[in-house]
Amino acid sequence: MGRIYVEAQKEGAAYETGTQDNYRVRGLTGADARNTYGIAEKLALDKKDFQGIRDAYEFDPVAEKYIKVDPMKEARWYPTLTTLSDGKILSVSGLDDIGQLVPGKNEVYDPETKEWEYTDEVRQFPTYPALFLMQNGKIFYSGSNAGYGPDDVGRDPGVWDVETNKFKKIPGLSDAKLMETSNTVLLPPAQDETYMVIGGGGVGESPRSSEKTRIVDLKADDPAFVDGPPLDKGTRYPQASILPNDEVLISGGSEDYRGRGDSNILEARIYDTEKNELRRVADPLVGRNYHSGSILLPDGRVMFFGSDSLFADKANTKPGTFEQRIEIYTPPYLYGDEEQPDLSGGPQTIKRGGSGTFTSRDAASVKKVRLIRPSATTHVTDVDQRSIALDFTTDGDKVTVTVPKNKNLVQSGWYMLFVTDGDGTPSKAQWVQVP
Template sequence: MKRTAARTLLLSLLMSAYLCSLAMGQAGAQGQWKTLPYLMPINPVHMALMNNGKVLIVSGSGFVSTNTSYEAAVWDPRTGTITRQPLGWDMFCNGMVVLPDGRVFINGGNLRYDPFLGEVRSSAYDPTTGQFTDLANMAHGRWYPTVTTLGDGSVMTFSGLSEVGATNTAVEIYTVGSGWSQEYQSGWTPPLYPRMHLLPNGNVFVSGPAPVTMIFNTTTKTWSVVAPTNYSGMRTYGSSVLLPLSPVDGYKPRVMIFGGGDPATVSTEIIDLSAASPQWQFGPPMSQPRIEMNATILPNGKVLALGGSRNDEDATTASLNADLYNPETNTFSSAGANAFPRLYHSNALLLPDATVLVVGGNPQRGTYEQRMEIYSPAYLFSADSSLATRPTITGVPGAIGYGGAFQVQAPDAANIASVVLMRPGAPTHAFDMDQRLVKLSYTAGSGVLNVTAPPNGNTAPPGYYMLFILNSAGVPSIASFVQLSAFTADFSLSATPASRTVLPGGSTSYTATVTPGTGFTESVSFSVSGLPSGATATFNPTSVNGSGPTTMNVTTSLTTPLGAYQLTITGYSGGLVHSATVTLIVGLPALP
C-alpha cells in the first residue's frame, strides 16, 4: 500500500515537473499568460494608459440601463490597487485619447438607453489631481464616436449617434485653450466607431469597418474615397492598426485590418497608402475568426491579435488563441492562448513593462468578465524560457522637440538594436484610438544613445510617449515616458498670494506670473478651475507674450457658499500646459 502511494506521488511529481517544463519551454517561443490574483471591480469598457504609468478605466453606467451610479477607476500596475471614483454623467461608449498635456480626453457618451442617444459633453481627466473637469460642449451629441489626435495636438471627432439618435455626420476639432471648431459636414454617413488613423502627411484615413475606405483632408476639410476592401462585408468589431513607422522608408504608412463580421472572418488586409494608387491586399489569415477582438502593437513592432469569437457575443465560439503578426515577414505565429472569453467591451493595452493587460468581456447586460490577464511576450524570455536580461535606461530628457537630437543614457548602448517611441494606448470596442509606434534614428556612444526625434507632429502627434530600447536579442527595456512637443523651450507659472479671504459678494485678486525658460517667447493664455458657485474670474491681460504677470480678478456673489476653495490657474502655450494653485476663502477674515 505504501509502495503504491509512493509510486503515485512520484508519478504526480514527475508529471507536474513535465507540465511546468512544457509551460516554461513555451514561454521562450510563445510568451506566457497569467491571471492576476484580484478582480476588476467595474466594467472596463474604456481604458487609457497615462504618463504616470497608471491606467484610467471608464465604465460610466457599465452597460446597465438602470445604473445611475456612473463610475471610473484608476489601476496601478505596480501596486495592484484599483481606486474607484464617481462620474458626474454617463461616459459609457465615449471616444477617448490622451491630450498633449497628459490629460485624458473623454468625448461624448450615453444620454439615454434604448434607443441610445449621444452626449454633447466632453471631459478631461487630470492624472496629477485625479479629477475630471468638463470641457466645452460639442454642437451635437455623440455615442460611439472615434477621436483622433492630429499633428498639431488638436483632436478630431467623427461619427456617433447624436442627441436625437441620428448618426452625426460632421467633423468637429477640439483645441486645448480655445475649444471646438465649427462643424465640417462630411456629406456621407460613416459607420459608428470608424477606424481612423492619422497619416504622416497630416490627413486622416478611415479603414473601416465598412468596405469603402476614405481619407479626410485636414487642410481642406474634405473627404475622398481611397479603395474598397477585398472582404465585401462589414468588418463589424474587427480591428485596425497603423503599422510601425520608420525613418528608413520615409515613414511609409501601411494600415492593417483584422477580422470582424458576424460570423467573423479570419482574414486580414493591408494597404500601403504611400502608393500612387493604394489598394488593399489580403494578408495572412489569423488562427481563428474574431469579432470583438483586440490588436495591440508591441515594442518590437509585432502586433498581438487576440480575443473575440466566431459568432458575436457567443462565448461558446470564443477565440482563445492569440496570434502574433510580424510586419517584416508578413506572417503570424502563435502567442499561446488566454484563459477566458474576451468578447464585447473587452480590451487589451500595452503597459510600460512591455507586457499586455487583457480585461473585460460583456456579452450580456449586467454581467462582465472580472478576471484580469497579463500576457508576457516571448521577448521577455530566453531560449531556455528563463527570464531574459533586459537593457536599462538610466537617463532620458523629460521633453524632446521635433527633429531635435537628444540622449538616452544606457549602460549597454553598444548592444542596442532599436529605439522606439510608442504612444500609450486608449482601446475600446475592438479598436485602439491612440496607439502608435515610431522608430527612431540613433547612434551609439559609450553608455549613451544619440537619438533623433521624429520630424513633425503628423509622424508623431505631440504628447507623452513610452520610449523603449531593444537589444540585439529583441529584448525591450522598461519604458521611460518622454513628452514630445513642437516647443523645445518651456515656461513655468507661479501665483501669489497663496490665499485670499473675501465676504460673499466681495472681490479679490491674484497675480499669476509666467517665467520663461531658455528661448521661450511664445504667448501664454490662461484659465481657472475650482471656483465656487456664484463666483466668476477674469484675467487682465488675457494672455502674456514670453514673460510677465496677469491679474486674476475673482468676484463672488451674495449666494456664494462659505468655505475654502482651491483654485487652479492654468497657462497654455501650444502643447505646453502648466498650473499653479491658490486658495480662496469665502467668509469672515481670521481675528488678529
C-alpha cells in the same frame, strides 16, 4: 418644443409604424388639444435606446480633474475623437439625444478657444470609425467600426481631406461587408504608414465573421488592400497590441456576435511584420469579445481585460456577466537567457526634432529605438497606439536618440521609449513627453 423618447407598447414587427406620424397628447382640451401635438419618426425594430449628450471635458493630469468646456454642437453617444494636424480635435459620428445616428454633422474643438465649430461639409460614418492622422495631415479611414449605422453609408475605406472634404476610396478590401467589429492597427514602424485590418463581422448582430487580415501601404503610388496571412477562424473583436520589437500581438475575439453560442476564441498569434507571417503563441485563459481590450505595459508585457458576452451558456439561455479577470501576457522575448537591456536616466521631455541622451550599460548591443504611444482602447478601436522609429547613436554607456520633426507622425503627449537588442529583447520603457 421638446424631444421625447417613445416605444411601442409591445415588441415585434406588428408594432412597427413604417411612417412618420403626428400624435395627440392625452388630457388636453379645447385650443390646447388642437395646437399641441407630437411628431414622431417611424417606430422600427432597430435599437434607439441610447441617448447622447453634448458635454465635453478636458482632463488635467496634474490636478487629476475633468474640467468642463464648451459643449459640442451635437449630442453624441459613442463619438470618435481624432487629433488633427493643427492640434484641434475632430469629433464624428455617435448617436444623438434620441438615439439616432448623427447624420454626418462633424465638428472640431479648438483647445485655444475651448469651443466647437462645425466642419464645412457633411460626411457620415458608423459609430467608432477607425480614423488615423496621416503624415501628410489627411485622415485615413480603414473601414473598421464598432456598431451603429446603415450598411451602405460611410463604410468604404479611404483617405479623407477634412479641409476640402474630398474622399479617395482605397480598393481591394476583402470581406468588405464584414468590417464591423474588426480591428485596425498601424504596423510598426509608423513611418512606413502601413496598416493591417484584422477580422470583423456583419453589420449589427450578424453571426457572420471574417478570418481575413488585410494590409495596405499608404505610401504606395496607388494604395490598395492585399490579403495578409489569415486567422484560424472568423473573428469579431480581435485585440491587437504593438510590441517594442516591431511585432504585433493579436488575441481573443469571438466567432459570433458578443460571444453568442459560446464562440469565444481562445487563441493568440504574433504577427511578424518583416516576414508577413502569423505564428501561434500561448493561448489566453479567458474569452474576450465585446468591451474587451489590451494594452502594452512599460515592462514589455501586455495586459488583457474586459469582455461582455451576451450569454453565459452555449444554448444562449443564461444572460452573460461582465468579465472582471485580468490577464498578463509575457511575450517570448522575455523568456531568453539574457536580461532585458538596461535603460535609465535621460530627459523627461524631448521636443520634435530634438535629442535626448539615456544611459545603458548595454548601449553597444542596441539595434532599435522605438517611441510607443500608450493605448487608448475601446470597442476594438485603438487609433492612438503607434510605434515610431528613432534615429540613435551610442557612445560608451550612452544612447542618444532623436525625435522626428513631423508633428503628424509624432503627436504631442507622453510616450514609452524602448531600446531593443539584436535578439529582439526590449528594455523596460522610460516615459518621455513630446510637448
